Amino acid sequence: MRVEHDLLGERVLPEDVRFGIQTLRATENFRISGVSLAQFSDFIVGLAHVKKAAALANHELGLLAADKARAIATACDEIAAGRMHDEFVVDMVQGGAGTSTNMNANEVIANRALELMGHGRGDYQWLHPNDDVNRSQSTNDAYPTAVKIGVYLSMQRTLSAMGELKAALADRAAAFADVIKMGRTQLQDAVPMTLGQEFAAYAVMVGESVQHLRRAGDDLLAVGMGATAVGTGINTVPGYAERVVQKLAEVSRLPVRRAEDLVEATQDSGHFVQLSATLKRAAVQISKICNDLRLLSSGPRAGLGEIRLPAVQPGSSIMPGKVNPVIPEVVNQVCFQIIGYDLTVTLAADAGQLELNMAEPIIAFDLLHGLKLLRNACSTLTHRCVLGIEADRERCRGFVEGSVALATALIPVLGYDRSVAVAAEAQRDGTAVRDIVVRNGWLAREDLDRLLRPESMTAPGPAADPGRARVGTRTRVPEPRPTEDR
Known part of the structure; x- marks a missing residue:
């Protein structure tokens, strides 16, 4: 065991953990969602990139000794490579505008850096979570910057899954190019079309969502590092904001740029709202596609039955032979959740007051979780459903005739x-x-x-x-x- 102290007194921590006293208090205070930072690796990588960039900038400006900067950078590299993520134990949903998350990162990085320097965990006289790891920073600029990078990284994997879904729909469009069927408007017979045209439209819808998400994601790369508490840059030296953003671009290998106005960047959550709305649009479009798949495959005898979805599991505990469209159904539910998350993000952004938005943790949770849900849903829809869809050509043509x-x-x-x-x-x-x-x-x-x-x-x-x-x-x-x- 080891003893650490903070503003409120002393606490005993197990010697085998790298987080410290402020993280311990946060785990006791915020037993809310049961979802810890550890479940969002991209966010943890974002935190590591922010802390490494700050250490490098502080060293170049003569504010941090070389051995400390080196140890902090090495610890951050290890975290970015996937190590020690289980040490990020704070609940994603928390009060304090992200301070607990920031301190969780500061403490884990500090204690790993102490190990690398040959000292024991908690020996903060040699390297301190606040004085060294958090130097020239505030939660108010470090946390939202890490959120932006984490969301951006997570979004790239979601876009990849959506790209696979688009390709699968285009594949089915080509396969069904000669399948004549009845087009329907308001669920009534309209005019003939091909099943290929129907699926090609779905591919275009997903492709549009990818393009819009990519554009919204680019706005996240304007970061407020150097703003510290309210955007004025207190406790930093001239040139730090520019230097740390430059280092962050090098460390993350992303084209991050300094926000136009650091006071605005500290209090405005508009970029998160824009991304959330765009994510909702993607969810609405993909849900619409799933609605159609369920309709087109309904029956198989007493419904439309124009397409056959892959049978992935029995559909009833009582009705023999019944197979349900379970993959489109689960994707529909994911999309409903994302649509609900957008309202939460909107209200949370609106809750910002004066120079800070205290509700950024719920914004981070909903965006990161929404992206993860959509990524998994698109992958499941692609590989467990769309690629295996077959057309009932005779039935389709019979409806037309x-x-x-x-x-x-x-x-x-x-x-x-x-x-x-x-x-x-x-x-x-x-x-x-x-x-x-x-x-x-x-x-x-x-x-x-x-x-x-x-x-x-x-x-x-x-x-x-x-x-x-x-x-x-x-x-x-x-x-x-x-x-x-x-």
């Missing part, structure tokens, strides 16, 4: 009123659209076959020659049904 919506293609030749009459009669009597047109003698059989060929309706093209229609033949237009005055 029997649809009253074929009458839409008659409008350029017969006009709207006659086409409505054909559709109404077909709907009322169950007669095929082709048979009604032929019976009335409005089009020659060869023109009708060409005009109502489903493949010709999936793209712009010339209509049949209107001169072949029998102009003047009476059109039986059904009487409109009376409607209530609402």
Whole structure:
């Protein structure tokens, strides 16, 4: 055991841990989510990058001895490489605007640096968590900068998973390019299209989300290092802000830049709001795709049944043979969570008062967790569902051939009123659209076959020659049904 002290007194810590007294107090105070910093490795890497950059800048400016800077930098490198993450034990949801997270990092880095210098853990006379690891910093600039870097790093992996999903949807689009099906608007028959066109649209939607997220992520690279407490740079020397940002760019290998105004950077959470809103947009689009997959695969006998999703597990404890669309279902739920997180981030950003936003920890948690959820959901959707989707070609074409919506293609030749009459009669009597047109003698059989060929309706093209229609033949237009005055 070892004894450490702080403003409030002394506490005993196990000798085998590298965190210190302030981290211990935080673990006792914030038993909130049960989710510790250790579960977000990108965030911990962001903290390590910030602390290393500060140590290097302080050394170059003559504020930190070479042996201390070297030990701190080495400890940070080890953390960035994945070591000691289990020492980051503070709950992600905490009061204090991130001070507990910052001190967790300061203490772990200090005690590892002491080991590297040949001293015992807690021997802070040789290297101190606040005086040395936290030199020229405040939680108010170090913490949000680490959050931005952690979110940015996490987002790159999420974008990769979304890129795989886009590619899988494009693959299915190519495979289904010749599958004729009925397009639907408001869940009603509309006009023919191909299943490939439907899936190509999904690929474009995901691709747009990737582009928008990438743009929103670039805004996170404007950081407020050097601002310290409220943005004025108290306890730093002239030139430190520029130097530490330069070092942070070198350490992280990211094009970070100094924020235009450090006072603004300390209090404004607008970049987080923008990213959250963009993440919500991606969730909405991906959820819409999953809704469609569930509809298109419904049945298989009594629903649409146009596509078959991979059967990944039995679907019922009582109904034999039932298989549910469990992968789209779980992705839907992930998307709902991300949509809810966006409201939390919005309210948390709005809670900022004067020179600081105290609610940044919940912003960090929701963004990092949302990115992780979306990353895992996209990967699962890609590999456990989309790549294995098959089309029921006969069923798709059967819906087209029997649809009253074929009458839409008659409008350029017969006009709207006659086409409505054909559709109404077909709907009322169950007669095929082709048979009604032929019976009335409005089009020659060869023109009708060409005009109502489903493949010709999936793209712009010339209509049949209107001169072949029998102009003047009476059109039986059904009487409109009376409607209530609402």
